[in-house]
Amino acid sequence: MAAEFDRDLDDLPPALRWREWMVRAEAVLFASAAPVTREMLARVVGRDCSIDLLIDDIAAGAEGRPWEIARTAGGWQIRTRAKFAGVIRAAAAVEDTSRPLSRGEALVLTAIAYLQPVTRAEVSRLVGREISRDTVARLSRAGLIARGPRSPEPGAPYTYVTARGFLEHFGLDSLRDLPDLEALEDAGLLTPGLSALPDLPLAGEDEG
Template identity: 30%
Template sequence: MSELPEQTQSPSPAEVKRVLEAALLASQDAMSTGELKKLFEQELDHVLIRRLLDELREDWAGRGVELVQVSSGWRFRTTADVQPYLDRLKNEKPAKYSRAVLETLAIIAYRQPVTRGDIEDIRGVAVSPGIIKALEGRGWIDSVGYREVPGRPALYATTRRFLDDLGLRTLSELPPLAELQKVMEFNDAR
């Protein structure tokens, strides 16, 4: 078993790659390149870190686990094709969200920042405070300020966690709204 060199000398790219892999496998959360750079006493070039992360992604290609870049950084996750097998190990059922919760989340994601009043205007019905609390509790939305109108209603937007949980880097990776509407209509027909 090889030992890591003392931190007085610069680690080789192979050693850096090995440490990056271990840190990402051990972390439950995505790690930014800035966080990954902190693993080393010496200042490492951003380009080197990025190249080694791309190499790691290639090394893991075709396996049941993949390295992906999401909004808040890099993380390992299981591939979609093995997920049904892993789901058999879980005793818990995935969270089910009502149509009202999903519609509210979609409005916030596609129209952000929005107020509760904006959401109600689009949906045509009142938004229960429980819906906003559920989405905030999940870490998917947050208040990002206040609209400068009488009453100063809170403005809501999605969070990095929302993007991370969906495996997205940016909001531009969301599916087109028309595609989402077709899915909602299909589910209504069932």
């Protein structure tokens, strides 16, 4: 069946072909709970279709709508615009039970993001205090970090790395989008060695 699927649509005029590719891509984006990759979209559009231009046109059509297309985790995802969060919670009659990261959690997450793969002991030495297993467990349950390969140091402890949820949560396309560490230090937002928390979206209001 997949082999018979007409992606190129050569029998349609260019304008109609482009419109059909747009609605196909939009349907895939709406149906997916996770970011949609370029490879996924390529399965439903023709070989001559520019996926970047296609996404740009869909995004342009969303101007003024309550949703937007976000580039995240190596793909694209349709998201409700942040300003409508309260409206959605009110309609569903639910309370906002989420909480921001404590400064301690944000510091641990920042260290892991920049130094991964890194062990809990290495993070503890870096920040100058013991990092509890509970802190690591909370970040893991939130889908922000995951276990990495075992360290070659004695005892072969697990290392930790950022998970895909980290990119999705903070709207990053890849880890290359993290702010440059040296630039943060030069700007006074971060003291050398990650001993102070940067003024980044990673930080919550809760001092913890």
